[in-house]
Amino acid sequence: MLNFFLKFFITNLLFSGILFLLLARFNRKQLHSNNFLLLVSLGLGPAITSLLIYYLFLLLPGMGAGTYVGITAALFVAVAAANIKQWRVLIHTLKGWWSKLRNTLRISLKKEGMRRTLMGNALWNKLLLGFVMLYVLYWIYMILIVPILGHDMLEYTIQARLFAWDKSIDYALHRYDEAASFYYIGLHGFSFPLLSTWEHLLDSCFTEGYELYFKSLTGYYGLLLMLVPYYWLRRKSVALATLTVFMMFLTYGFFLTTYTFHLDTYRIFFFVAMLVFTLTAVQHNDWLSIIGVGIFGGTAAFAHSMGVILAAIALATLLVFLKGHLIKERLPKLVVAGLLLLAAGGIHYVIDVLWGTGWIFKEIKFY
Amino acid sequence: MTRQTKHITWFFVSIVLCLLILMGVYAIIDYVPEEIDANLNHRGIDTPMKLLLGGHLGHFFKFEFLGNINWLIIPILGHALWRWKRLQQWERAFVFMYILTFGLIALRGYFNYRYMMTLLPVTMPVVIYFLWNMLDGEAKFLRKYAMTFLLALILFNSYKYSPFGKTAATGETVATAEAIASTTVKQSQEQLEKLEQIKNRTIGQRIKDKLIFFKDAFLHNDIPHLQKNNERYIINPNNIAGILQYIDQLPLEKGRGVLSNNLPAIYYYTNARAVYYWCEDDFYYRENGPNFLFKDRDYRAVHQHIVNELKCDYIFTLDLYNAYSDEFNGFLEAHCTLEYQNGVGHQLFRINPLD
Numbered sequence: 001m002l003n004f005f006l007k008f009f010i011t012n013l014l015f016s017g018i019l020f021l022l023l024a025r026f027n028r029k030q031l032h033s034n035n036f037l038l039l040v041s042l043g044l045g046p047a048i049t050s051l052l053i054y055y056l057f058l059l060l061p062g063m064g065a066g067t068y069v070g071i072t073a074a075l076f077v078a079v080a081a082a083n084i085k086q087w088r089v090l091i092h093t094l095k096g097w098w099s100k101l102r103n104t105l106r107i108s109l110k111k112e113g114m115r116r117t118l119m120g121n122a123l124w125n126k127l128l129l130g131f132v133m134l135y136v137l138y139w140i141y142m143i144l145i146v147p148i149l150g151h152d153m154l155e156y157t158i159q160a161r162l163f164a165w166d167k168s169i170d171y172a173l174h175r176y177d178e179a180a181s182f183y184y185i186g187l188h189g190f191s192f193p194l195l196s197t198w199e200h201l202l203d204s205c206f207t208e209g210y211e212l213y214f215k216s217l218t219g220y221y222g223l224l225l226m227l228v229p230y231y232w233l234r235r236k237s238v239a240l241a242t243l244t245v246f247m248m249f250l251t252y253g254f255f256l257t258t259y260t261f262h263l264d265t266y267r268i269f270f271f272v273a274m275l276v277f278t279l280t281a282v283q284h285n286d287w288l289s290i291i292g293v294g295i296f297g298g299t300a301a302f303a304h305s306m307g308v309i310l311a312a313i314a315l316a317t318l319l320v321f322l323k324g325h326l327i328k329e330r331l332p333k334l335v336v337a338g339l340l341l342l343a344a345g346g347i348h349y350v351i352d353v354l355w356g357t358g359w360i361f362k363e364i365k366f367y
Numbered sequence: 368m369t370r371q372t373k374h375i376t377w378f379f380v381s382i383v384l385c386l387l388i389l390m391g392v393y394a395i396i397d398y399v400p401e402e403i404d405a406n407l408n409h410r411g412i413d414t415p416m417k418l419l420l421g422g423h424l425g426h427f428f429k430f431e432f433l434g435n436i437n438w439l440i441i442p443i444l445g446h447a448l449w450r451w452k453r454l455q456q457w458e459r460a461f462v463f464m465y466i467l468t469f470g471l472i473a474l475r476g477y478f479n480y481r482y483m484m485t486l487l488p489v490t491m492p493v494v495i496y497f498l499w500n501m502l503d504g505e506a507k508f509l510r511k512y513a514m515t516f517l518l519a520l521i522l523f524n525s526y527k528y529s530p531f532g533k534t535a536a537t538g539e540t541v542a543t544a545e546a547i548a549s550t551t552v553k554q555s556q557e558q559l560e561k562l563e564q565i566k567n568r569t570i571g572q573r574i575k576d577k578l579i580f581f582k583d584a585f586l587h588n589d590i591p592h593l594q595k596n597n598e599r600y601i602i603n604p605n606n607i608a609g610i611l612q613y614i615d616q617l618p619l620e621k622g623r624g625v626l627s628n629n630l631p632a633i634y635y636y637t638n639a640r641a642v643y644y645w646c647e648d649d650f651y652y653r654e655n656g657p658n659f660l661f662k663d664r665d666y667r668a669v670h671q672h673i674v675n676e677l678k679c680d681y682i683f684t685l686d687l688y689n690a691y692s693d694e695f696n697g698f699l700e701a702h703c704t705l706e707y708q709n710g711v712g713h714q715l716f717r718i719n720p721l722d
Binding site: 173178181226236237240244264267 | 467525624629634
């Protein structure tokens with residue numbers, strides 16, 4: 001279990017925090033709230049980790065597990081060092097979160113008075129905090145108790161295990177492993193299975209982790225998915241934001257999605273973040289939003305085939321609605337967003353079409 | 368009529384209208400036709416109207432999974448399109464992107480609620496936000512009633528489609544351990560007795576068990592349910608573990624294996640050699656990609672192909688999946704013997720020798 005918490009801390013918190021530094025660097029004009037940037041960064045750490053493993057397996061195949069872990073960690077350390085000034089922003093933002101949390105725990109509902117309590121924020125903050133705490137407990141219970149049994153999740157895990165054994169990613173018309181007699185029928189990007197591979201790589205450096213980390217991703221991204229609308233609606237009303245979280249969670253399909261191990265919360269999170277950055281790009285016409293569209297569009301694409309088409313829709317939206325001259329202003333921004341999209345995972349599909357399964361030329365069945 | 372009364376009247380008219388629409392949609396999506404296609408019925412798209420509402424427009428009307436308030440975004444979108452010129456640029460971008468995304472899901476993702484879920488974290492907050500915003504000024508006092516109404520709708524819907532709601536509606540009770548166990552073909556008396564012992568434990572014993580489980584998990588990194596030889600897990604007839612352990616211990620000759628019908632668990636939990644097959648598509652997968660199994664072959668030829676070419680002596684399947692293909696189901700009945708079945712329908716068939 002300690003093994004799990006360590007992996008979770010490194011990948012989801014530490015790496016995400018470092019990526020926040022990178023986003024904060026481009027937020028000089030403070031057009032974006034640091035709270036929002038930190039929130040979306042919390043989803044970026046695992047995705048960029050899997051992207052690095054992808055490139056390392058592609059470019060430097062067949063090395064030891066420790067080498068991949070070491071290079072990945074070194075790259076993150078380099079980013080952290082290169083953005084040393086932004087640490088202050090991160091610490092300031094985290095202090096803000098901590099102080100809000102402390103206030104929520106401190107405020108006595110009795111002192112607030114019944115009427116003020118119902119209309120005010122104290123009750124709703126406490127309700128949300130209670131909900132999040134229960135959610136986390138339930139999430140840990142689920143990853144401990146429930147084994148991986150779903151069809152797709154098993155496919156991802158088996159393919160991830162093969163990646164970890166081979167320590168390489170080869171493109172072929174058919175992804176078939178003779179030794180395991182296993183045929184990987186998935187045509188989506190490798191972002192999600194590579195997180196299980198990442199867990200295997202860490203396991204070979206430490207101890208057996210029973211894929212608890214991989215299983216934890218569903219619930220983790222489910223929580224982030226609820227917190228993104230919460231963040232936006234909180235500006236209007238804390239009660240409204242909290243009620244929205246409850247209504248989302250109480251929707252049977254969403255509830256199922258958060259506790260059935262699968263990649264849906266993972267891929268949807270990147271889509272939602274991409275959508276938000278697309279809209280802020282149209283609103284502010286700023287470079288950070290363009291970078292956000294590129295990175296989150298790429299990670300959405302690398303997570304799932306549908307993400308590629310959704311990223312294309314985001315680019316089309318930018319093309320139509322961005323302000324400024326088409327050639328001088330809009331096109332350079334689109335090119336930057338498009339290149340980032342490729343680098344953040346879209347490249348997989350280009351390679352897959354040219355040297356792999358053919359992807360889009362095959363019939364992609366969305367079962 | 369005062370302004371406040373006007374607001375209240377409109378609020379009630381809206382609620383009644385909303386309930387009428389919901390009743391109409393429920394009647395359509397819950398309708399079960401006499402002739403059932405197992406796959407389409409399972410996905411809730413087995414009539415043209417269900418295909419339209421629960422399929423292509425599923426993001427709004429597939430109440431079972433997506434909840435029953437998403438459709439309220441339709442008038443909001445209509446309103447936005449109506450006053451398009453007065454919208455801010457980012458609002459136009461939102462409507463544009465939303466409609467295109469929805470179009471993609473309606474065209475390509477209508478088969479599975481998971482794809483329809485893509486827009487849920489956008490649609491639901493937008494609906495709730497608009498309703499909140501609409502009830503502003505003098506109508507502000509109606510907000511709490513409107514939110515309570517939405518919450519009640521969602522709760523009712525989730526209950527209706529949850530296992531509890533479904534059980535209450537059909538009058539069927541949840542299968543007991545004994546009933547499930549009685550369906551198993553291969554389960555020793557000893558296993559059943561152990562199961563009975565587990566079932567009869569007191570609440571105190573159960574809590575103690577859970578605490579030991581968490582102590583082991585947290586302090587010793589010992590996650591018992593993931594260990595292949597965890598007895599408690601294997602003997603539970605609701606779990607797949609028993610049949611997987613049985614497969615792992617099959618007396619298979621070297622190079623021979625199991626044809627697995629859409630059940631990749633065999634690769635993950637056992638060391639058995641397996642050939643992946645999916646009866647609905649009639650594809651088995653090898654190094655050259657997907658190949659037909661039943662197409663252009665009679666049962667005798669299929670039998671020879673499985674045994675001689677694919678080198679499989681057993682078929683691992685789920686009874687629910689068997690219904691997806693009459694040919695496959697017929698082959699199981701004609702040429703195989705059921706050797707193991709657990710309480711949730713996982714089956715292991717031994718392929719009989721040809722006469």
